[in-house]
Amino acid sequence: MEQGMMLVISGPSGVGKGTLAKRLMEEKGFAFSVSCTTRAPRPMEVEGKDYYFITEEEFARKEKAGEFLETALVHKHHYGTPLAPAREAIVAGRDLLLDIDPQGGMLVMQKVPEAVTVFLLPPSWEELEERLRRRGTESEEQIQRRLHNAKREVDYLPHYRYVLVNDELDSAYETLAAIVTAEKHNTVRYRPEFLKR
């Protein structure tokens, strides 16, 4: 049984990670790693689908018990990827998508060097601001904080293997699909049948 691929997608809020993730799940059969977070649900977010919304105390307990593959602190909220389901998916040969922030991405790179890492960018900062405003779920102060954070996060970009500008959804998805195809043929995870002895 071949192991699944762990695909990490990072990038600023509003850049379109969710939409690309959804297509990867629908068209490429990726499982989605549902993170735990201590932040409050946004409108439309579903417990157990978008996130597991847990308390600070519960988060601290899980972290101490080693139940997270990675954790990050963003905008004063904790985020963590549950380790057990991630491991189970990969071992069972299922490809797994992690939509996590660059702090967490760096931790995954250390622990899972064969993870495929993609940094998603908006076409411009102005366009990102526009998208965040259109989403209409956050205050002006929150939008400015996200923008500021996004510009700082770009410092992590060189640590990622791939960078993708989401200027047009279909073409961004096609590039992402090409990355998945290429990485399926990465020698770390692909061994042609007839060479197995």
Add this chain to the structure above:
Amino acid sequence: MEQGMMLVISGPSGVGKGTLAKRLMEEKGFAFSVSCTTRAPRPMEVEGKDYYFITEEEFARKEKAGEFLETALVHKHHYGTPLAPAREAIVAGRDLLLDIDPQGGMLVMQKVPEAVTVFLLPPSWEELEERLRRRGTESEEQIQRRLHNAKREVDYLPHYRYVLVNDELDSAYETLAAIVTAEKHNTVRYRPEFLKR
């Protein structure tokens, strides 16, 4: 000006490197690095297009003068990639394809760590033998020597980044094209315009 991509394709004789290389040149605008060799031309091979056919003395002189990016000794013949045209293509932003053997591939990986390396395999050893025989340009002894060599060369496979089985030409080409697309978005060579300051 962005630098071009150096793409190394290795794999046994008869596996179809030439055909895939031709499509990459026609459809993706790759330049082809013409190697020097001390072996005799095969029927249909063209001087300056397939190889520069040179003498042992000329090869030794060039090697000593540092004119090769890599060299290899295969079936008692010398092969070498001329350094100057390779460097010029890459610096000018031109993608460059190197069809070289794994000895040379290993040297390129050391000197050009950002080179993209692809190992091409036949669907089976039986199929490779069949293809070599169909080519009809070599003696039975040469065919057996090539097969023997091919099986040894597979030891280099884990050093390559990608592995591709050429069972069906169109699907092998599509995978190769996906690898090229993915690698165009590798953070070592791609920097979105708006992040350049």
